[in-house]
Structures are given as structure tokens and as C-alpha cells.
Amino acid sequence: MKILITGGAGFIGSHVVRLFVNKYPEYEIFNLDALTYAGNLENLKDVEAKANYTFLKADINDANEIDKLFNDYDFDKVIHLAAESHVDRSISNPLAFVETNILGTLNLLNAARKYWADYNDKLFYHISTDEVYGTLGDSGLFTEKSSYDPNSPYSASKASSDHFVRAYGETYGVPYIISNCSNNYGPNQFPEKLIPLFINNIVNKKELPVYGDGKYTRDWLFVKDHAIAIDLAFHKGEIKETYNIGGFNEWQNIDLIQLLCKIMDKKLAREDGDSARLITYVKDRPGHDKRYAIDAGKINKRLGWKPSVTFEEGLEKTIDWYLHNSQWLQNVTSGAYQKYYKEQYKS
Ligand SMILES: Cc1cn([C@H]2C[C@H](O)[C@@H](COP(=O)(O)OP(=O)(O)O[C@H]3O[C@H](CO)[C@@H](O)[C@H](O)[C@H]3O)O2)c(=O)[nH]c1=O
Numbered sequence: 001m002k003i004l005i006t007g008g009a010g011f012i013g014s015h016v017v018r019l020f021v022n023k024y025p026e027y028e029i030f031n032l033d034a035l036t037y038a039g040n041l042e043n044l045k046d047v048e049a050k051a052n053y054t055f056l057k058a059d060i061n062d063a064n065e066i067d068k069l070f071n072d073y074d075f076d077k078v079i080h081l082a083a084e085s086h087v088d089r090s091i092s093n094p095l096a097f098v099e100t101n102i103l104g105t106l107n108l109l110n111a112a113r114k115y116w117a118d119y120n121d122k123l124f125y126h127i128s129t130d131e132v133y134g135t136l137g138d139s140g141l142f143t144e145k146s147s148y149d150p151n152s153p154y155s156a157s158k159a160s161s162d163h164f165v166r167a168y169g170e171t172y173g174v175p176y177i178i179s180n181c182s183n184n185y186g187p188n189q190f191p192e193k194l195i196p197l198f199i200n201n202i203v204n205k206k207e208l209p210v211y212g213d214g215k216y217t218r219d220w221l222f223v224k225d226h227a228i229a230i231d232l233a234f235h236k237g238e239i240k241e242t243y244n245i246g247g248f249n250e251w252q253n254i255d256l257i258q259l260l261c262k263i264m265d266k267k268l269a270r271e272d273g274d275s276a277r278l279i280t281y282v283k284d285r286p287g288h289d290k291r292y293a294i295d296a297g298k299i300n301k302r303l304g305w306k307p308s309v310t311f312e313e314g315l316e317k318t319i320d321w322y323l324h325n326s327q328w329l330q331n332v333t334s335g336a337y338q339k340y341y342k343e344q345y346k347s
Pocket residue numbers: 085086087088128129130131181182183184192193194195197209210211212214216217218253285292
């Protein structure tokens with residue numbers, strides 16, 4: 001089986017690529033990535049020499065290139081993770097999100113439709129977000145039946161791509177699965193997202209910018225558990241089904257930040273309270289969604305998935321990883337990896 005994984009050099013993508021390459025030596029895994037600021041082949045050093053792994057430097061925005069790759073490689077299945085993913089960036093530059101998340105997804109769907117004359121044993125698996133459902137009040141959970149109500153340009157672009165995947169399923173018969181996941185954390189996440197940004201800032205004794213009053217709630221999931229869920233949905237999920245994935249692990253931002261500060265004080269042998277003193281309340285994110293909380297009951301009941309790592313374990317592993325990989329952090333924030341790999345894969 002030839003599997004195209006898009007965005008495989010990114011945070012979640014690299015964990016999915018690693019899992020598939022190591023667990024399924026009989027599959028051919030093609031990692032397609034544009035190597036933007038958030039995609040970095042350093043994340044996959046441990047698998048790059050494996051016989052079942054091929055890297056393809058390409059941009060999903062380039063319809064001709066995507067068409068050519070489908071023609072050349074004859075992919076059987078697609079796991080589509082490539083996306084612009086940061087909400088704040090979508091607020092300052094919505095167009096980039098329309099291009100990559102909507103048009104890029106369409107380019108892949110068009111190629112799948114064209115080259116999969118026979119849809120037998122084919123699959124377009126779209127990896128999406130719980131943000132498509134909008135925001136919740138103090139109670140309730142998003143289920144697969146929740147209506148779409150996106151608020152940010154990012155979530156609007158992901159909602160649109162979900163709709164297109166379903167539309168191609170209904171209209172042209174492209175076999176698809178969609179999963180919508182909550183906030184991921186773990187090794188290799190670009191330090192613009194809350195947890196790695198704050199770890200990095202604490203190490204460097206920089207301010208911790210808490211948006212608004214910090215009383216926003218997110219459901220956190222360790223990235224390796226997300227990769228395990230994707231593996232299960234890919235192999236055992238039903239065509240045309242949607243699976244919500246989440247950690248059953250809700251935290252208000254400020255409580256999570258306080259916990260992070262406490263652990264970091266210990267790890268860095270600083271005085272208790274040193275890191276928390278870096279907390280700075282700043283202007284709120286426009287359109288900031290109050291609460292995401294997801295019901296992962298369907299994937300639990302139907303496919304037997306549940307998170308394997310507790311939040312305490314996951315956070316500890318994550319912090320240790322960043323502390324042991326300070327060079328990685330420095331190279332991604334300075335753009336050094338991006339520059340290096342751009343040069344390596346110059347076309
Ligand atoms: C970066 C940053 C974030 N925050 C707040 C905003 C959010 O309430 C919370 C988490 O922010 P972020 O890490 O940017 O993640 P969030 O906006 O929830 O979106 C994430 O989670 C989504 C899944 O829910 C993914 O689809 C997105 O790609 C991913 O970026 O922390 C701050 O208070 N200060 C900050 O500097």
C-alpha cells in the first residue's frame with residue numbers, strides 16, 4: 001500500500017509519519033511537505049533512512065505538482081495533515097489559510113478523484129480540528145453531530161475543507177474519513193502555540209503573554225495519542241464517518257500556565273514562583289473562543305481508542321523534551337532549519 005501523508009514534517013504529521021514508518025514496514029510511506037516555517041525534517045531524522053520512507057518536497061498549493069505526483073507514484077491512500085494551523089496568524093493573514101487549507105485540500109481531492117478511477121481500497125483521510133464547531137459555554141461537549149460554527153479565519157478554513165471533503169465524497173464518490181481533534185501538545189511543536197511558547201519563554205525569562213483574563217478553556221491531548229487515534233481511524237474507521245478525538249482533559253489557560261510554571265521552577269532549580277512572575281496579561285485575541293471540549297466517546301466505543309498518557313505524564317515528557325532539545329528550539333525560532341532544508345531541497 002502506498003500512503004501519501006501530507007504535512008509530515010510538521011508537528012502532528014511527523015508523529016504520524018514516525019508511527020506508520022516504524023509500525024508498518026510493508027507500507028510505502030510518502031511524506032509530502034512544503035517545509036514552511038513549521039515543517040522541519042529534523043523532526044524525522046530517526047526514520048529518514050528507512051526503506052519504506054520517501055520524502056517529497058512539494059506544496060499542496062501547486063495543483064500541477066500534486067497532479068504529477070499522483071501520476072508518478074500512484075498513491076492508494078492519503079492522510080492529509082498539511083495546513084496552516086495557528087489562529088493568530090490566520091487573524092493577520094487569512095488569505096494564506098484559504099490558499100493552503102481550502103485550495104490545497106481541493107488540489108489533493110481533485111488529484112484523488114482523477115487518479116482513483118476505481119475507488120476500491122482507496123481512502124482520503126482528512127485531519128481536522130474541533131474548532132470547526134465554534135465555541136461552548138460553561139457546559140456541554142462537541143459531538144460529531146454538533147453543527148459547524150467557526151469563528152476564526154483558521155477554523156473557517158478548516159470547516160470549509162471538511163465540507164469539501166464531504167462534498168467530494170457525496171458528489172464524486174471519493175471515499176473519506178474525517179477526524180476533528182482538540183489541542184495537541186508534545187515534542188516538536190513550533191513554539192508559537194501556548195505550551196512550547198511558554199516553556200521557551202520561561203527558559204529565557206521572557207514574559208508569558210496571557211490573552212484576556214486567561215479564563216479560556218481547552219482540552220489537551222498528547223500528540224502521540226492523537227497519532228494512535230489516526231492509525232486506528234485509518235485502519236478501522238468507516239468510510240464517510242467523522243471521529244472526534246480529545247483528551248477528556250479540560251484546562252483553563254491560567255491554571256495550565258500556573259502548573260507549567262510550577263514544574264518549570266522545579267526543573268530549572270529556580271525559586272518557587274519565579275516563573276509565575278513572568279505572567280503578563282495582554283490584549284485578548286479577537287474573536288477568542290471561550291471553551292472547546294470534545295466528546296471522544298464515539299472513537300472510544302467504536303474503535304476502542306482512549307488516551308494512553310495522563311496530562312501530568314505528557315506535560316513532564318514534553319517539558320523534558322524541550323529542555324533536552326534547546327538547540328532544536330533555537331534553530332526553529334531563528335529559522336536556521338528552514339534555511340538549511342530549503343537549500344537542501346532547492347528545486
Ligand atoms: C499563543 C498564546 C495562546 N494563548 C491562549 C489562546 C488559547 O485560548 C490557548 C491556546 O492557544 P493556541 O496554542 O494558540 O491554540 P488554539 O488557538 O486553541 O488552537 C490550537 O488548537 C486547535 C484545536 O483545538 C488546533 O486546530 C489549532 O491548530 C491549534 O493552534 O492559549 C495565550 O493566552 N497566549 C498566547 O501567547
